Amino acid sequence: MALDPNLYPADRVVRAQKAAAEAGLDALLVSPGADLRYLTGYDALPLERLTCLVAPAEGEPFLVVPLLEKPAAEASPVGDLGIDIVGWRETDDPYALVASRLPSGLRRVGVDNHMWAEKVLAFRAALPGAEQALAGQALAELRMRKSAAEVRALSEAATAIDAVHLSMAEWLRPGRTEAEVGRDIADAIIAAGHATVDFVIVASGPNGASPHHEVSDRVIEAGDPVVVDIGGTMPSGYCSDSTRNYVVGQAPDEYLRAYGVLLAAQTAQCESVIPGLTSEQLDAIGRDLIAGEGYGDYFVHRTGHGIGLETHEEPYIVAGSDLALEPGMAFSIEPGIYLPGKFGARIEDIAVCTETGGDRLNLVSRELRVLA
Template identity: 90%
Template sequence: MAHDPNLYPADRVVRAQKAAAEAGLDALLVSPGPDLRYLTGYEAQPLERLTCLVAPAEGEPFLVVPLLERPAAEASPAGGLGIEIVGWRETDDPYALVASRLPSGLGRIGLDNHMWAEKVLAFREALPGVEQALAGQALGELRMRKSDAEVRALSEAASAIDAVHLNVGEWLKPGRTEREVGRDIADAIIAAGHARVDFVIVASGPNGASPHAEVSDRVIQPGDPVVVDIGGTMPSGYCSDSTRNYVVGQAPEEYLRAYGVLLAAQTAQTESVIPGITSQQLDAIGRDLIEGEGYGDYFIHRTGHGIGLETHEEPYIVAGSQRTLEPGMAFSIEPGIYIPGAYGARIEDIAVCTRTGGERLNRVTRELRVLA
């Protein structure tokens, strides 16, 4: 699948340099991970050898890579950005190399939030007296507001994971284990167009009361409610994440009542997305409804998380957050009800805040799927 040419635009590094200056950072140092891919399109391998984009607030950025990785860097979108790619040999000290090329008089540098500790400490030694801070205070603000191309990539990811949910009934059968069903779902995630599987949750019966349950060897029984939460990463680098609920045969009446409450809450939240609403307000819309029906103690997590090049990123839809939602912000809406020892239920869609409201990217029915 060809990537949208606007997905990794050449001006991102320049905008990151400006954001760094506004955040009081003299330079950004970005190692392999989502920040590097966001800025350059380069999905570098996270190795013990240093790969690092160096972006001073003022001056020319450059990309330091192990010499043996330079062909891969040049072949990636980073090779077309006009940024110098500097290869270092096995006997070189890459941290000293970076320090020697940075402007003098640095006071504060931003390191990407996922940089390995050994690299953080090596930069501390190579740049004595320079304060280290998180680059996320600058980069997070950029990544949180998705471009039209990014929204298209997230929409493609949502459609791909929807295609998997449409076929869950082929694999979810009484007598099979969660692990067996999970393997079939993982294969389907790849077949639907994802580059990799990020997670598969198949939580049946009482296992559904654990929001992040691992697949187990529990045999699925007739009458079991089953939470299926799945996601992967597309070739574009953008992620999918969606949860739907299934029941094998006749579900318990109490579960059906709880599911009706949950569906009403999740629907109300997705229909309330609009520029200007705060994360806390959006969380409260579903939480208040669930609490009003007597299930408040069983909604034990935030409403949602941002999504993009990572499954979990800013903004977080959670009580206490005064962050105002803006056009381009993409996030999950996934309230849940979890009854210990009995069952769980969670409905999750990815939504995007637009100029006029919200758009739900996942289109598969949110109704409970009853399987024969």
């Protein structure tokens, strides 16, 4: 599938340099991961050998790569950006190479938030006069406001994961283990168009009370509620993440009551998205409703997380955050109710804040789905 040419625009490195200067950073040092892919389109291998985009606040950016990776870098979108790609040999010190090409007198450098510790410390030794800070203070501001092309990519990811949920009856049956169902789901995630499977949660019966249970050898029994939370990464680099709930047979009355409360809370939150609403206020809309029905102690996590090139990124929809929603922000809305030893339920959609409200990208029914 050909990528949207607008997905990785050529001006992102320049915008990052400007953001670095505004954050008081003299340079950005960005190693393989979501930040590097966001800035350049290059999905570099995370190796022990140093690959690093070096973007001084003032001056020309350059990309340092192991010599054996230079052909791959040149063939990636970096090759069309006009950025100097500097290959280093096995006997070179790449950190000294970076230091030699940077302006003298650096005071603060931003290292990307997920840079390996050994690389952070090597840069500290190579740039002893520069304080290290997190590059995320500059890059997160850029990444959490999605462009129209990014929203389209997230919508394609949501459609792909919705297709997997629509086929759940093919795999989720009494007598099968969570692990068996999970393997079928993983295959379906790839078949639906994802490049990789990022996670598969099949949490049946009491396992549903553990929000990140994943799968086990537990055999699914008649009457079990089952939480299915799944996601992957598309060839575009953008992620999917969606949770739906199923029951095989007749669900317990206690569960049906809790699920009704949860559905009302999640629906209210999705319908309340609007620019200017704070993350804390959006969290409270669902949390207060759940607490008012007696389940407040059983909603044990934040309402949601941003999504894009990472499944979890800014903005986070959580109590205590006064971050105001803005058009282009994409995030999950996923309240949950978890009764230890009994069951759990979580409903999750990806939403995008627009100029006038919010768009829900996952369109599979949120109603409890009863499977024979």
